Amino acid sequence: MDSQGQTTSLQRLHNVEKVLELAGGVMDELSSPTGPRKEVVQNHCLEFMQLIKDIQGALRDEIKSACEYRPFENCDYGSRIGSEICFKKLEFVMSQLDRMKQTMDEYHAAV
Amino acid sequence: MEENIQLSIDKLPIKRLDAIEENGLERFPPDLDHDEKRLSLIRRIDFAWAVEKDEQKKKQKKTSKEASTPWQWQSMVENLQLAHQELSVIIDLINTVEANDAVTVAGMTRPKPLPNEALSDIAVSAATKLQCYRHVGKYFKQSAKAFEQQVAREARFYGALIRLQQNWKVKRQRLASIAPGNEGFTFDLFDNSYDPEAINRSSALSTVRVEHDAAGMLAINVPPNSCHSLQFGFLGAQPDDILRKSNINNSNLSSKSYLGESGEESLSDDECVKKSHLLLREVHLAIFNEQVFDLVNREAFNSSTGVSVTGIRENYLQLSLGQGTFVFLSLVPSGQDNQKVEGAVTDNVGNAILPSDTLEGVKLQDAKHSIHKKKKWQFPNSLSYEIYLQQIFHEHIFGRGIGKPISSGTRASGVPAKDGSGLLGHFSMSLSHRIFSSKVLAELENVVCKVPYLQLITNPTWHSRTSSWTLSMKVPQSILRMGSHTKTNIAFEKNAVKSQFWTKVVVNDDCINVEREGAPKVVGLFKGKSEEIHSMNRYDCNLADLPVIILQQVASQIINWLYQEALMVGIKANRDFLCLSFELEQGETLCLVAHVDPDDIDGCISWWLVMEDSFVEERKLHIDITDGASEYRKFLGHLSLDLLYATLMDLIGLCSAGGGQ
Numbered sequence: 001m002d003s004q005g006q007t008t009s010l011q012r013l014h015n016v017e018k019v020l021e022l023a024g025g026v027m028d029e030l031s032s033p034t035g036p037r038k039e040v041v042q043n044h045c046l047e048f049m050q051l052i053k054d055i056q057g058a059l060r061d062e063i064k065s066a067c068e069y070r071p072f073e074n075c076d077y078g079s080r081i082g083s084e085i086c087f088k089k090l091e092f093v094m095s096q097l098d099r100m101k102q103t104m105d106e107y108h109a110a111v
Numbered sequence: 112m113e114e115n116i117q118l119s120i121d122k123l124p125i126k127r128l129d130a131i132e133e134n135g136l137e138r139f140p141p142d143l144d145h146d147e148k149r150l151s152l153i154r155r156i157d158f159a160w161a162v163e164k165d166e167q168k169k170k171q172k173k174t175s176k177e178a179s180t181p182w183q184w185q186s187m188v189e190n191l192q193l194a195h196q197e198l199s200v201i202i203d204l205i206n207t208v209e210a211n212d213a214v215t216v217a218g219m220t221r222p223k224p225l226p227n228e229a230l231s232d233i234a235v236s237a238a239t240k241l242q243c244y245r246h247v248g249k250y251f252k253q254s255a256k257a258f259e260q261q262v263a264r265e266a267r268f269y270g271a272l273i274r275l276q277q278n279w280k281v282k283r284q285r286l287a288s289i290a291p292g293n294e295g296f297t298f299d300l301f302d303n304s305y306d307p308e309a310i311n312r313s314s315a316l317s318t319v320r321v322e323h324d325a326a327g328m329l330a331i332n333v334p335p336n337s338c339h340s341l342q343f344g345f346l347g348a349q350p351d352d353i354l355r356k357s358n359i360n361n362s363n364l365s366s367k368s369y370l371g372e373s374g375e376e377s378l379s380d381d382e383c384v385k386k387s388h389l390l391l392r393e394v395h396l397a398i399f400n401e402q403v404f405d406l407v408n409r410e411a412f413n414s415s416t417g418v419s420v421t422g423i424r425e426n427y428l429q430l431s432l433g434q435g436t437f438v439f440l441s442l443v444p445s446g447q448d449n450q451k452v453e454g455a456v457t458d459n460v461g462n463a464i465l466p467s468d469t470l471e472g473v474k475l476q477d478a479k480h481s482i483h484k485k486k487k488w489q490f491p492n493s494l495s496y497e498i499y500l501q502q503i504f505h506e507h508i509f510g511r512g513i514g515k516p517i518s519s520g521t522r523a524s525g526v527p528a529k530d531g532s533g534l535l536g537h538f539s540m541s542l543s544h545r546i547f548s549s550k551v552l553a554e555l556e557n558v559v560c561k562v563p564y565l566q567l568i569t570n571p572t573w574h575s576r577t578s579s580w581t582l583s584m585k586v587p588q589s590i591l592r593m594g595s596h597t598k599t600n601i602a603f604e605k606n607a608v609k610s611q612f613w614t615k616v617v618v619n620d621d622c623i624n625v626e627r628e629g630a631p632k633v634v635g636l637f638k639g640k641s642e643e644i645h646s647m648n649r650y651d652c653n654l655a656d657l658p659v660i661i662l663q664q665v666a667s668q669i670i671n672w673l674y675q676e677a678l679m680v681g682i683k684a685n686r687d688f689l690c691l692s693f694e695l696e697q698g699e700t701l702c703l704v705a706h707v708d709p710d711d712i713d714g715c716i717s718w719w720l721v722m723e724d725s726f727v728e729e730r731k732l733h734i735d736i737t738d739g740a741s742e743y744r745k746f747l748g749h750l751s752l753d754l755l756y757a758t759l760m761d762l763i764g765l766c767s768a769g770g771g772q
Contacts, residue, residue, distance in 0.1 A: 013262050013263075013266055014259065014262075014263065016255075016258055016259055016262045017255045017256065017258065017259035018255075019255075020251045020252070020254060020255035020258055020259075021251070021252060021255050023248075023251045024247075024248045024249070024250075024251030024252035024255065025248070025252075026248075027244045027245070027247045027248030027251060028244075028245065028248040030241075030244045031241045031242075031243075031244030031245040031248060033241075062269075062273060075280065075302060076278075077300070077302035077395065078302060078505075080278075080392075080395065081395070081396070081399050081505055082505060082506075084392070084395075084396050084399075085498060085501050085502050085505060088498050088501075089498055089502075092492075092494055092495060092498060
């Protein structure tokens with residue numbers, strides 16, 4: 001589920017910093033005494049919109065994955081308990097097998 | 112005031128024309144504002160007298176002082192004071208206007224701006240706008256870093272929440288008084304697919320709050336020792352320390368061990384999520400354990416289950432299952448199992464089934480025979496019954512919501528009622544059976560240990576109240592048959608060559624049934640079906656007699672086998688239950704007699720060779736008759752089957768040799 005290279009998928013939102021920097025850049029450009037340079041402003045705005053689109057995409061993916069989990073009607077808590085019981089059974093059986101092995105080893109050692 | 116009051120009379124408040132133009136347009140004086148009216152009214156009042164009074168006072172004060180050089184800032188101070196007065200008047204006016212919202216301005220005309228004023232206005236507004244832009248730009252750049260950090264924090268939190276949400280139900284409550292950092296998320300661990308009649312107790316543990324830890328990451332705090340685990344045990348049994356301790360150490364997830372590691376910044380997000388997940392699992396299991404305990408409590412007081420309550424404390428229930436078996440079920444805080452168990456053992460009445468005949472004769476033996484001493488019977492492992500109890504409750508009550516089918520016929524014997532009323536009875540019957548069958552197994556093992564040619568095989572029955580074992584004995588092949596490879600009657604041979612004898616022990620609840628192959632039927636031999644060859648003998652017996660009966664069955668099988676061998680060779684022999692006899696020439700009888708003794712240390716089946724003359728044919732052999740006058744007895748010892756076969760051949764040789772003479 002997680003995108004590669006990110007520990008939590010929401011960390012694809014690290015571009016928000018860039019977004020704000022771009023916005024700041026645009027503001028600076030507009031406030032420059034010689035008047036704003038059109039292409040600079042345009043580039044910044046384009047990049048801004050692109051980043052916003054990426055961020056929105058990331059958020060949408062996350063929300064979709066959050067909503068994909070089982071709705072409350074299909075609760076799996078019962079089978080979860082079943083799994084816990086199976087787990088305990090496995091532990092028990094393994095301990096029995098270990099004891100058997102120990103007995104066998106003792107027997108072989110004694111012989 | 113002693114002075115005269117003066118009156119002044121206003122002009123009538125009618126509008127008077129100011130001017131009239133040629134085209135008839137009338138000009139009226141502009142309406143005064145409300146404030147102007149007030150001002151004019153205020154002006155009308157003559158405060159001269161008060162001002163003069165003040166001035167006189169001031170003059171008196173001044174003349175009393177020495178004439179000082181005028182302070183150079185004096186005029187500025189006066190100007191400021193005047194400005195201050197005007198400003199205070201304006202402020203009062205504004206307050207009055209504000210308070211009195213019925214005031215409307217009748218009309219005002221803006222003074223026409225002068226050209227340079229317009230330009231300077233534009234310049235000022237442009238400059239202000241640019242300044243704002245710069246300000247905003249600076250704000251954006253400054254807050255970029257902080258914003259990114261905030262987003263990263265939130266991303267960690269929500270990322271963890273989303274991952275946990277894939278397994279657990281998350282609910283949100285929008286609190287009015289939200290503390291910063293508390294968004295009102297909770298994990299809901301209550302399973303609403305449970306049968307509503309069966310569950311009474313909704314645990315306080317069901318709702319777990321989601322909180323933030325110091326780094327803003329998702330954290331769950333569960334009060335320590337609030338999670339209980341179920342513990343089942345037998346009274347009077349030694350606690351299975353080894354088994355339990357290893358399980359506890361592996362699964363000890365109490366939050367104590369994690370809270371002690373505060374300041375561990377190096378815990379990655381994955382580990383945080385896993386830690387929270389483990390905690391939630393533990394709480395979820397604890398809720399289930401509490402519900403099982405509750406149900407067992409309710410069922411135990413229902414007298415129809417055959418189980419009676421003999422002791423009850425908080426989180427502890429002691430039951431009697433009948434036949435002197437006492438068990439306990441308790442809820443212990445996770446991680447503290449052993450102390451409770453020992454307390455229970457010492458406090459309560461011990462079980463009466465501890466066997467007393469265990470260690471007799473041990474001291475008389477040396478180490479070589481130590482493996483043959485009777486094993487002390489122990490209670491079966493209580494952990495397995497704890498798991499079984501949890502499982503049957505889980506399947507029959509909690510598993511219903513998913514539409515799981517009722518357990519198949521092989522397992523349940525009238526068990527599943529929807530509200531679980533028969534479960535405890537079923538459990539106690541299974542448990543009683545298991546205890547009984549473990550005793551049966553102990554007896555069988557004792558026997559089989561000592562007889563080298565017997566093998567014990569357990570047959571799985573897949574039924575919780577039936578157990579079955581097979582004792583099988585392999586006999587050596589006859590020398591005569593080893594050389595023959597005739598292919599014509601292979602089927603005949605297969606059925607006739609019996610190399611394995613078996614005895615089956617079946618335990619149903621607490622009834623033991625022993626079954627063995629009997630004498631072969633001649634008719635069946637030719638039909639070729641193995642079921643019809645041998646008759647089945649079935650006996651019921653009780654636990655105390657079981658070893659003797661088993662040994663007798665085995666010995667009689669050996670006798671049968673020897674009999675068959677003798678017949679194959681062509682010697683006519685007589686077979687009794689435990690005795691094979693051959694006739695010698697002079698009417699003497701040579702008998703091979705089996706003697707069984709389950710307590711014999713060297714082996715349970717021993718053999719005697721008895722020779723008797725014809726006068727005592729009718730008299731059956733008894734071991735305790737030591738009168739050796741008319742019979743001759745030799746103890747052969749515990750023979751292996753090969754030796755026994757060889758002995759038989761020798762005896763046969765003796766008979767035929769004697770017959771030949």
